[in-house]
Amino acid sequence: MATSAPAPTSPGALLLKKPVKIACIQLASGADKAANLAHARDKVREAASAGAKIVVLPECFNSPYGCDFFPSYAETLLPSPPTSEQSPSFHALSAMARENNIYLVGGSIPEQAPSKASSSSSNPDASKTYYNTSLTFSPTGALLASHRKVHLFDIEIPGKIKFKESDVLSPGNKVTIVTLPGYGKIAVAICYDIRFPELAMIAARRGCFALIYPGAFNTTTGPLHWRLQGQARAMDNQIFVALCSPARDLSAGYHAWGHSLVVDPMAQVLVEAEESETIVYAEIDGERIEEARKGIPLRDQRRFDVYADVSQGAVRFEENEE
Numbered sequence: 001m002a003t004s005a006p007a008p009t010s011p012g013a014l015l016l017k018k019p020v021k022i023a024c025i026q027l028a029s030g031a032d033k034a035a036n037l038a039h040a041r042d043k044v045r046e047a048a049s050a051g052a053k054i055v056v057l058p059e060c061f062n063s064p065y066g067c068d069f070f071p072s073y074a075e076t077l078l079p080s081p082p083t084s085e086q087s088p089s090f091h092a093l094s095a096m097a098r099e100n101n102i103y104l105v106g107g108s109i110p111e112q113a114p115s116k117a118s119s120s121s122s123n124p125d126a127s128k129t130y131y132n133t134s135l136t137f138s139p140t141g142a143l144l145a146s147h148r149k150v151h152l153f154d155i156e157i158p159g160k161i162k163f164k165e166s167d168v169l170s171p172g173n174k175v176t177i178v179t180l181p182g183y184g185k186i187a188v189a190i191c192y193d194i195r196f197p198e199l200a201m202i203a204a205r206r207g208c209f210a211l212i213y214p215g216a217f218n219t220t221t222g223p224l225h226w227r228l229q230g231q232a233r234a235m236d237n238q239i240f241v242a243l244c245s246p247a248r249d250l251s252a253g254y255h256a257w258g259h260s261l262v263v264d265p266m267a268q269v270l271v272e273a274e275e276s277e278t279i280v281y282a283e284i285d286g287e288r289i290e291e292a293r294k295g296i297p298l299r300d301q302r303r304f305d306v307y308a309d310v311s312q313g314a315v316r317f318e319e320n321e322e
């Protein structure tokens, strides 16, 4: 992993080299992992048949969402590639990307890795570290990038919602920028990561054309902040933003907000789902980024003599080669 980055893309270059159709699959999943993977495969095929070349799945698409579920659904991803016993989801996602000739941002799955801490504890789970991890695959089925959720979802709004991912999960430690050959760069982060504008700003200043967040907001914070966060990250960075949620399942312990959406660089919502299973599509075009940046030229007006440029300095990031 690098701790500094190449110079940001120069103004004027088209960050998205050609228009592309993006799809967010608002997937209904349940407790049966194999069934979830099979269902995801059908829906990815449907999205690709409709012409999408970048397809996004939701956070924890192969399991119910909740701290109690992470250990039992977790898969081993390293060393990469894992065997199909270690990670059926890795192989299913790779096949979905390859079969449909698409870029696939594979939502997220619980990952388990050997713990760096001593395994002498009597608690068997103390020998493992768990992450909430998103895998992105190329149209050949090759893994392009892996993002471990950096900001864990630890909140308590009395009487409404309490969630503490850090009871079970460990945080990732980098910004993830993925080059999609033929198109340009996207950034991938997961759900609560969207609340930290620094991460989005770093990715945007490194030349991404879109920020992609598999997420699973809930029925308390969803109506308050989901769309607002998507529009805010788009507005601040003059970039496309896609948020992909699971469908809402009122029989599950966690009620996802749904409302998967795509926002343009002027912060206009191009498409937004309701709460049930669906696929939302948007045609996105790099000219829209240039238009937004020409009209409101934030990129030339920044005052790094007054405040720091968060995209420079001690930034931990990972970027694949084109």
Ligand SMILES: O=C(O)CCC(=O)C(=O)O
Residues within 6 Å of the ligand: 059, 152, 153, 190, 191, 192, 193, 195, 215, 216, 217, 218, 221, 222, 225
């Ligand atoms: O930020 C929020 O309100 C929700 C975040 C969340 O659900 C998550 O990180 O999975």
